Amino acid sequence: MVQSSPTTKKIPTTCTRDCPNTCGLVATVEQGKITSLKGSPAHPYTKGIACHKTRKFIERVYSPERITSPMLRDTSGWHTVSWDRALDTVAERIQKICAEDGPEAILYYQGYGERTALKLLNSYFFNLLGGVTTLRGTLCSGTGMAAQNLDLGHRISHDPLDHYNSGSMILWARNPAVTNISLMPVIRDIQNRGGRIISIDPYRTRTARIADRHIAPAPGMDCFLAMAVTQVLFARGAEDTEFLREHAIHGAHFRADVEAFSLDELCKRADVSVDDVLYIAETLITCKPTSILLGWGLHRHRDAHYGIRAIDALAAISGNIGVQGGGVSQGFEEYGPYDQQYWGNALNPERRTLLMPKIGEELLHTQNPKIRMAFITAANPVCSAPNSNKVADALKQTEFVVYGGHFLDDTAELAHVFLPATTFLEEDDVMASYGHNYVGPVNKAIEPVGEARCDFHMFFELAKRFDFAERFCRKTTDWLSDICRPIQEAGCSLARLKEGAFRLPEPMAPYLDKKFPTPSGKFEFMTDFAPEKLQSGNAKFPYSLLTIAGFDHICSERSLGEHAQLAEVLVQTTEARRLGLHDGERVRLISEVGSMEVILRTDENLRTDCVVAERGGWIKAGHGFNQITHDISSTIGQGTPFYETRVTLEPVG
Numbered sequence: 308m309v310q311s312s313p314t315t316k317k318i319p320t321t322c323t324r325d326c327p328n329t330c331g332l333v334a335t336v337e338q339g340k341i342t343s344l345k346g347s348p349a350h351p352y353t354k355g356i357a358c359h360k361t362r363k364f365i366e367r368v369y370s371p372e373r374i375t376s377p378m379l380r381d382t383s384g385w386h387t388v389s390w391d392r393a394l395d396t397v398a399e400r401i402q403k404i405c406a407e408d409g410p411e412a413i414l415y416y417q418g419y420g421e422r423t424a425l426k427l428l429n430s431y432f433f434n435l436l437g438g439v440t441t442l443r444g445t446l447c448s449g450t451g452m453a454a455q456n457l458d459l460g461h462r463i464s465h466d467p468l469d470h471y472n473s474g475s476m477i478l479w480a481r482n483p484a485v486t487n488i489s490l491m492p493v494i495r496d497i498q499n500r501g502g503r504i505i506s507i508d509p510y511r512t513r514t515a516r517i518a519d520r521h522i523a524p525a526p527g528m529d530c531f532l533a534m535a536v537t538q539v540l541f542a543r544g545a546e547d548t549e550f551l552r553e554h555a556i557h558g559a560h561f562r563a564d565v566e567a568f569s570l571d572e573l574c575k576r577a578d579v580s581v582d583d584v585l586y587i588a589e590t591l592i593t594c595k596p597t598s599i600l601l602g603w604g605l606h607r608h609r610d611a612h613y614g615i616r617a618i619d620a621l622a623a624i625s626g627n628i629g630v631q632g633g634g635v636s637q638g639f640e641e642y643g644p645y646d647q648q649y650w651g652n653a654l655n656p657e658r659r660t661l662l663m664p665k666i667g668e669e670l671l672h673t674q675n676p677k678i679r680m681a682f683i684t685a686a687n688p689v690c691s692a693p694n695s696n697k698v699a700d701a702l703k704q705t706e707f708v709v710y711g712g713h714f715l716d717d718t719a720e721l722a723h724v725f726l727p728a729t730t731f732l733e734e735d736d737v738m739a740s741y742g743h744n745y746v747g748p749v750n751k752a753i754e755p756v757g758e759a760r761c762d763f764h765m766f767f768e769l770a771k772r773f774d775f776a777e778r779f780c781r782k783t784t785d786w787l788s789d790i791c792r793p794i795q796e797a798g799c800s801l802a803r804l805k806e807g808a809f810r811l812p813e814p815m816a817p818y819l820d821k822k823f824p825t826p827s828g829k830f831e832f833m834t835d836f837a838p839e840k841l842q843s844g845n846a847k848f849p850y851s852l853l854t855i856a857g858f859d860h861i862c863s864e865r866s867l868g869e870h871a872q873l874a875e876v877l878v879q880t881t882e883a884r885r886l887g888l889h890d891g892e893r894v895r896l897i898s899e900v901g902s903m904e905v906i907l908r909t910d911e912n913l914r915t916d917c918v919v920a921e922r923g924g925w926i927k928a929g930h931g932f933n934q935i936t937h938d939i940s941s942t943i944g945q946g947t948p949f950y951e952t953r954v955t956l957e958p959v960g
C-alpha cells in the first residue's frame with residue numbers, strides 16, 4: 308500500500324458500483340477521512356480515468372441521510388437498535404418460518420448494487436440454511452446473453468483493448484460517454500486513425516453527438532435495420548463467403564428472411580433512411596474490421612433477441628466474427644473468475660425461484676409455501692423493478708422484510724429491519740468486471756462509518772445464531788482464498804492482487820479458431836424470425852417510454868435530497884407543440900399501468916415516437932418511472948422489457 312505521509316494515506320482500490328468501467332482507483336485518506344477518490348494510473352485499462360460520480364460518491368459515504376446504525380420498524384416508526392438486537396430479531400424470525408413452512412418461505416433477493424467475490428457467500432448462507440427461494444431472470448442483460456448464446460454458443464466479448472485494432476465501431480444502443488467512459492479513448496483513437504464511429508440509438512445521446520453518424524431507428528426495430536444492411540452486403544457481393552460456407556449454418560435461411568423484404572420495406576420498418584443503411588454497409592466494407600458494441604438499451608424490449616441475433620448475423624456476414632478488432636461485444640461475467648461452488652447451490656436439491664421481471668406478481672401469488680420473509684441486499688426493487696406499485700403491495704403483504712443497504716429508499720421504507728451496509732471504501736474484497744477482463748482489489752480505505760458492516764460481516768454474525776456457524780464463520784482472507792482459487796491458479800496470489808488489477812486469462816478476441824460451442828460447432832443463424840411479432844404503433848399510447856441511464860447517478864443510487872421536485876421527460880419539440888404542450892410545463896405521463904406527473908422538456912433531435920427519461924429516481928421523491936412500467940418478461944432470456952411500456956401525455960390541470 309502506498310504511504311505518502313504519516314497522516315495521509317493513499318489506498319489503491321477498485322470501484323464496485325454497477326458500472327462496466329470497474330475503475331482502478333486511489334483513495335486519499337487524511338486523518339481517517341477520505342478526501343479524494345481518483346482514477347489509478349496503474350490500471351492497464353482504466354488508466355487513471357474515473358468519472359465525475361466518484362466525487363459525489365465521497366459525499367454519499369458521509370451523507371447525513373445515510374443509515375449507519377441497525378434499525379427496526381414498528382407501528383410507531385423506525386428505531387435505532389444494537390446489532391445484536393437486530394440480528395436476534397432476524398434469526399428468530401428465520402428459525403420460526405423455517406420450522407413452520409420450510410426455508411422456501413423465505414426469498415433472498417440479491418441486487419446489482421455491488422457484485423464482489425464475497426457476495427457469493429450471501430447465497431452460501433441461505434444454502435446452508437437449507438436453500439431458500441431465490442430469483443431467476445434479470446432486470447439487466449439476460450436477453451442479450453441468451454440471444455448470443457444461441458448464435459455463438461457462449462457469449463464472450465472482445466477485450467475492450469482489442470477495439471484498438473478496429474477500423475470502425477458501431478455503438479448499437481450503447482452510450483459509453485455516460486455509462487462506460489474508458490471506451491472513449493478507444494473511440495477517439497479509431498476516429499484519429501480515420502475510422503468511423505456510428506451510434507445507433509433512438510435518442511441523440513452524449514455518445515451520438517460525438518459519433519461520425521447518428522442513426523435513430525424506431526425503438527425495438529433494430530432487426531430490420533441490421534437486415535437492411537445485410538441485404539446491401541449481399542447485393543454488393545460483400546459477404547464473407549468462406550465464413551458462411553465453412554463456419555456457419557442456416558446462412559441461406561437467414562438470407563431468405565432478409566430477402567423476403569425489399570430494402571425500402573426494411574428501411575420503413577426500422578424507420579431509417581436508405582442513406583443511413585448504405586453508410587453502415589460502406590463502413591463495414593471499407594473500414595474493416597468493425598467492432599459492434601451492444602448496449603443494454605437493446606435488451607429492454609420483449610423480442611429483443613431478434614435485433615441482437617440479426618446484429619450477430621450482420622457481423623458474421625460482413626466477416627467480423629472471430630477476427631481481431633471485430634466481434635459483437637456486450638459484456639463479461641462479473642462473477643466469472645470465482646469458484647462457483649461457493650454459491651452453495653449444490654448443497655441442496657434445486658430450490659424454487661421467482662421470475663425477477665415479474666417479481667411483484669410472483670410474490671403476490673406464490674403458494675406452497677407462500678413467501679413470508681423477503682431478505683433484500685444491494686437492491687431497490689420497489690424502484691428498479693417494473694410495476695412498482697405491485698412490488699410495493701407484495702412487500703407490504705410480506706410478513707417480514709429485511710433490507711441491507713445504505714439509504715432509506717423506496718424498498719427500505721417497507722422493510723421491518725434495516726441493516727446498514729458499508730460502501731466499498733470501507734471493505735476488503737475482490738471485484739471483477741462486466742465491462743473488461745481485469746479483476747481488482749477492494750482495499751479498505753477507512754473504517755466503517757458509524758456501525759455499518761459489509762454484507763459478509765452481517766451474515767457472519769447472523770450465522771453464529773445457527774447450527775451451521777462453523778461452516779460459515781471463517782476469516783475474510785480464508786474465504787477470499789477459496790473463492791478466488793481460479794485467479795490464484797491463473798498466476799495471481801491474493802497478496803499480489805491487493806496491490807492492483809490483474810488480467811484474467813481470457814481471450815483478447817474470441818473465436819479466432821472459428822470454433823463455436825454451439826450444438827453444430829458453428830455459428831448458428833436464427834431460423835425462427837417472426838416479423839409479425841414486431842408490430843409497433845398504438846393509437847392510444849403513441850410513445851415508447853425509454854428510461855435510460857442518467858449522467859450523474861447509477862440506477863437508483865442517490866439520496867432523497869438529490870432529487871429535483873419532479874422527474875423530467877424529453878419529448879420531440881414539434882410533437883410537444885402538436886399536443887399543445889410547452890417546455891417546462893407539468894404534464895401527466897400515462898401508461899396502461901398508471902400515471903405520474905413530470906416536467907416536460909423538448910428536444911428537437913428526438914424521434915417523435917418515443918419519450919426519454921432518466922431511470923432510477925425514487926418514488927418517495929416524486930419520481931419513479933417504474934410506477935407506470937409493465938411487468939412482463941422477454942420472449943428469450945427472462946429479461947425485463949422496460950421499454951415496451953407505451954405512454955401518452957396530457958396537460959395537468
Ligand SMILES: Nc1nc2c(c(=O)[nH]1)N[C@H]1C(S)=C(S)[C@@H](COP(=O)(O)OP(=O)(O)OC[C@H]3O[C@@H](n4cnc5c(=O)[nH]c(N)nc54)[C@H](O)[C@@H]3O)O[C@H]1N2
Pocket residue numbers: 325326327447479480481482483485486487507508509510512524525526527528529601602603604605608853855856857858859860861862923950
Ligand atoms: N452514469 C451511469 N452509468 C451507468 C448506469 C447508470 O445508471 N448511470 N447504469 C449501469 C448499468 S446498470 C447498465 S446495465 C449500463 C447500461 O449502459 P448502456 O446500455 O450504455 O446505457 P442505457 O442508457 O441503459 O441504454 C443505452 C441506450 O439504448 C438506447 N435504446 C433504447 N431502446 C433502443 C432500441 O430499441 N434500439 C436502439 N438502437 N437503442 C435503444 C437508449 O436510448 C439509450 O441511449 O450502464 C451502467 N453505467
Ligand SMILES: Nc1nc2c(c(=O)[nH]1)N[C@H]1C(S)=C(S)[C@@H](COP(=O)(O)OP(=O)(O)OC[C@H]3O[C@@H](n4cnc5c(=O)[nH]c(N)nc54)[C@H](O)[C@@H]3O)O[C@H]1N2
Pocket residue numbers: 325418419420421446447448603607684685686687688690691692711712713714716728729730762854855856861862863864922923932933936949
Ligand atoms: N425503468 C427502468 N428500470 C430499470 C432499468 C431501466 O433501464 N429502466 N434498468 C435496470 C437495470 S439495467 C438494473 S442493473 C437495475 C438495478 O436495480 P437494483 O439491483 O435494484 O440496483 P440499484 O437501483 O442500483 O440499487 C442498488 C442498491 O444497492 C446498494 N448497495 C451498494 N453496495 C452494496 C453492498 O455492498 N451491500 C448492500 N447491502 N447494498 C449495497 C446501493 O446503495 C443501492 O441502494 O435497474 C433496472 N431498472
Ligand code: SF4
Pocket residue numbers: 322323324326327328329330356357358359360361488
Ligand atoms: S462509477 Fe464507473 S466510471 Fe465511475 S469510478 Fe466507478 S467504475 Fe469508474
Ligand SMILES: [Mo]
Pocket residue numbers: 325419446447448603
Ligand atoms: Mo444494469
